[in-house]
Amino acid sequence: xxxxxxxxxxxxxxxxxxxxxxxxxxxxxxxxxxxxxxxxxxxxxxxxxxxxxxxxxxxxxxxxxxxxxxxxxxxxxxxxxxxxxxxxxxxxxxxxxxxxxxxxxxxxxxxxxxxxxxxxxxxxxxxxxxxxxxxxxxxxxxxxxxxxxxxxxxxxxxxxxxxxxxxxxxxxxxxxxxxxxxxxxxxxxxxxxxxxxxxxxxxxxxxxxxxxxxxxxxxxxxxxxxxxxxxxxxxxxxxxxxxxxxxxxxxxxx
Amino acid sequence: xxxxxxxxxxxxxxxxxxxxxxxxxxxxxxxxxxxxxxxxxxxxxxxxxxxxxxxxxxxxxxxxxxxxxxxxxxxxxxxxxxxxxxxxxxxxxxxxxxxxxxxxxxxxxxxxxxxxxxxxxxxxxxxxxxxxxxxxxxxxxxxxxxxxxxxxxxxxxxxxxxxxxxxxxxxxxxxxxxxxxxxxxxxxxxxxxxxxxxxxxxxxxxxxxxxxxxxxxxxxxxxxxxxxx
Numbered sequence: 001x002x003x004x005x006x007x008x009x010x011x012x013x014x015x016x017x018x019x020x021x022x023x024x025x026x027x028x029x030x031x032x033x034x035x036x037x038x039x040x041x042x043x044x045x046x047x048x049x050x051x052x053x054x055x056x057x058x059x060x061x062x063x064x065x066x067x068x069x070x071x072x073x074x075x076x077x078x079x080x081x082x083x084x085x086x087x088x089x090x091x092x093x094x095x096x097x098x099x100x101x102x103x104x105x106x107x108x109x110x111x112x113x114x115x116x117x118x119x120x121x122x123x124x125x126x127x128x129x130x131x132x133x134x135x136x137x138x139x140x141x142x143x144x145x146x147x148x149x150x151x152x153x154x155x156x157x158x159x160x161x162x163x164x165x166x167x168x169x170x171x172x173x174x175x176x177x178x179x180x181x182x183x184x185x186x187x188x189x190x191x192x193x194x195x196x197x198x199x200x201x202x203x204x205x206x207x208x209x210x211x212x213x214x215x216x217x218x219x220x221x222x223x224x225x226x227x228x229x230x231x232x233x234x235x236x237x238x239x240x241x242x243x244x245x246x247x248x249x250x251x252x253x254x
Numbered sequence: 255x256x257x258x259x260x261x262x263x264x265x266x267x268x269x270x271x272x273x274x275x276x277x278x279x280x281x282x283x284x285x286x287x288x289x290x291x292x293x294x295x296x297x298x299x300x301x302x303x304x305x306x307x308x309x310x311x312x313x314x315x316x317x318x319x320x321x322x323x324x325x326x327x328x329x330x331x332x333x334x335x336x337x338x339x340x341x342x343x344x345x346x347x348x349x350x351x352x353x354x355x356x357x358x359x360x361x362x363x364x365x366x367x368x369x370x371x372x373x374x375x376x377x378x379x380x381x382x383x384x385x386x387x388x389x390x391x392x393x394x395x396x397x398x399x400x401x402x403x404x405x406x407x408x409x410x411x412x413x414x415x416x417x418x419x420x421x422x423x424x425x426x427x428x429x430x431x432x433x434x435x436x437x438x439x440x441x442x443x444x445x446x447x448x449x450x451x452x453x454x455x456x457x458x459x460x461x462x463x464x465x466x467x468x469x470x471x472x473x474x475x476x477x478x479x480x481x482x483x
Contacts, residue, residue, distance in 0.1 A: 064384055091390035101385035105404050114399060115389040167389060 013040050015075060015171055015202055016061060022069030023056055023226075030056045032226045033070065038171070043203045045213035045234075048223035049249060054206045057223065058175050061204065062093045075170070091119060094164030098176040100156040102148035102163070108135070109144040112163045120167070127166070134162040138192050154185030158192050165196075172196065174205040210254055214238050222246045265451045271442050278438025279459060285355040285434065286421045292360025293420070294413075297367025300324070302397065304368065305375040309383070310393070320368070327365035333426045335362055340430035351432035355424065363420050370412045374405035407478050414471035418464045425460070435459060 016038040023031040030053045038044055046054045059065040061072065063079060063086050072079050079089050103111050112131035116122045122130075135141040138158040148156055157177055164172060174193065178186040190212050197203060197216045207213060213220050214234045221231040222243065230243040238254075241247050266272040300320045307317035327335070339358040340351065378401050386396030428437035439456035443449055 062388060064388065087387075087390050087392045090388055093388070095385075095388035097381060097385065097388075099379075099381050101379075101381040103382065103385070103400055103404075105407065115391065118395065118399065119390050164389070 014038070014073075015040050015042075016204075017073040018061075018070070019073070020070035021057070021060060021067055021072060023053075023060055023065060024068045030226050031060070031067075034226075034228060035070075036221070036228065036231070038202065038204060040170075040202050041200045041218070043197045043205065043216055043218045045217035045220045046204065046206045046223055047208070047210065047213060047220060047249075052224045053226040054223050055175050058173050058204060058206050061173055062090050062095055064095075091115075091167050092170045094161075094167060094169035094172040096157070096160050096164055096172065096174045096177045098179050100148075100153070100160045100180070102156055102160060104148050107145050107147055108140070108151070108159050111148070111159065112166045115163075116166050131162070131166055134165055135159075137195075138162055152185060153181045154188045157181065157185075157189045161189075161192055161196075171202040171204065174203065174207070176206050176208065178207070178209060208253070210238070210250075222249065224249070261448060261451045264446050265442050265448055265455070269445075271445065274433070274438035274441045275435065275455065275459070278433055278435035281352055281355075281427070281432055282421070282424050282435040284352055285359055285424045285427060285432070286417070288356040289359035289363055289420060289424070290417055292356070293363030293367045293416070296361070296364035298371055300364065300368035301371030301375060305372050306393075308372075308376065324365045324368060327362055332359070332362050332423055333429055336426065336430055351427065351430050354430060355427045355432050355434075359420060359424055359427075362423075363416065366416055366419075367413065370409050370416060371405065373412075374409035375401060377408055378404050410471070410475050410478065414468065414475075417471075418467060421463060421467075422460060 014037050018034060018036050018038075021031055021034040022029070034057065046057065048054050056065055060067050063072075067080055070080070074089055074092070077089070078084065079086065102108075103114070106114065109128060109131055112134065113122075113124065113127040116127040116130070117124055120127075132141055132144060135144055138161070140155060140158055140162075143151060143155065143159070148159070151159065161172075161177075177193070178189050181189065186209070190209060193203070193205070193212070194216050205213070205217070214237075217234045219231060220234050220237040221228045222237075222241075222245075223229070224245055230237070230241065230246050238250065241250055266275075300323070303313050303316050303320050307313050336355065336358040340354045344354050344357070375397075382400055382404070383396055386400040387393070391399065424434060425436040427434040428440065433441070435456055439452040442452040446452070
């Protein structure tokens with residue numbers, strides 16, 4: 001998976017620069033003037049109570065939600081500018097959903113090779129070879145010709161992760177990737193993500209897994225009411241929280 | 255028994271009257287087949303326009319036009335539509351009744367097929383569109399590779415039903431001088447003054463057609479679904 005890291009991107013270079021990001025649904029303000037940066041190699045974990053805007057924040061990053069204010073710069077390009085090529089941009093940003101969203105009418109291998117063949121114009125044989133290699137890494141090579149309905153939740157989510165990786169993204173966005181899983185399947189998905197982090201993949205993870213955030217995150221951010229109230233490196237974040245609401249939140253979930 | 259033989263001879267064999275039925279059947283199948291093609295093609299287009307508007311708010315004007323089309327077509331009898339096409343629009347008799355029938359039944363069927371396809375598209379989870387878009391597919395590509403194949407599978411039973419309905423509906427084509435299967439039976443009745451025999455034979459032919467087709471459609475549907483369980 002290390003070949004996913006583009007060589008021309010310097011270490012610590014800013015990958016995503018978020019400036020005054022706002023998002024409202026009608027009168028409901030979900031995000032208010034968020035500014036932050038995501039650098040190459042970061043594993044940013046976003047935590048917070050439900051309804052705080054975590055998922056909306058993540059979905060704004062690849063414009064699945066259209067921001068109502070502010071700018072998002074990805075590798076220097078303003079993706080919120082009119083006429084920005086969103087489809088091109090999304091190829092560089094892999095996304096993993098809570099509900100997996102595998103394509104049920106395709107085999108696992110077809111799920112993984114569809115985008116590389118159609119969008120990156122890869123030869124079928126090459127795309128399949130790469131997909132098999134990715135499947136091997138997550139221990140699912142024998143599922144290549146199965147359909148999603150024949151897989152467990154944990155297996156589906158592992159496939160969803162490698163499907164996104166098959167596009168060689170610069171950053172991976174995870175939207176509560178383990179929230180829809182039975183408890184005994186959470187570990188297998190987190191292991192894959194842990195492995196990815198080790199390989200220096202840039203990741204933004206919205207999660208309720210505090211253990212994962214603490215162990216794998218390079219930075220943890222607490223969101224409530226549409227804003228980041230506190231962010232820190234994991235050790236200090238969890239052992240010495242400053243914000244009162246974060247203290248209350250951690251008191252409830254830890 | 256002797257009477258049945260007599261009736262069959264009178265209605266089918268004598269003066270080669272069976273040819274009214276075969277000629278009629280040919281026209282019925284011709285109209286149904288080509289009207290189905292028009293219905294599916296145009297219906298698909300309308301469904302995509304309407305569901306694109308429902309989902310994204312784009313194509314507002316086109317969607318409005320489609321809505322009017324659906325309302326008018328579905329709110330008026332197909333016989334009237336057929337006669338309007340035959341007596342008002344395609345008035346030149348270089349257009350055969352069969353041709354006019356294909357156009358009228360095709361445009362009529364499109365309205366119903368459009369709603370079938372639209373319900374299929376709308377039944378696909380929004381997450382499928384998001385997954386497609388997040389990989390870098392544009393809206394059209396996502397529809398084509400991800401949404402439509404699933405939607406088509408979901409609506410196949412309803413589509414087959416629409417085909418059966420259309421096959422039976424074409425029996426009013428006789429109104430515009432098309433000699434379809436029903437009209438063929440009519441002609442025989444007018445020659446033999448026997449109502450029972452030709453009508454029952456015509457009914458049996460329709461029944462056999464729809465049963466054979468339904469059986470075939472069921473097989474296709476099962477084989478499409480096989481892999482997903």
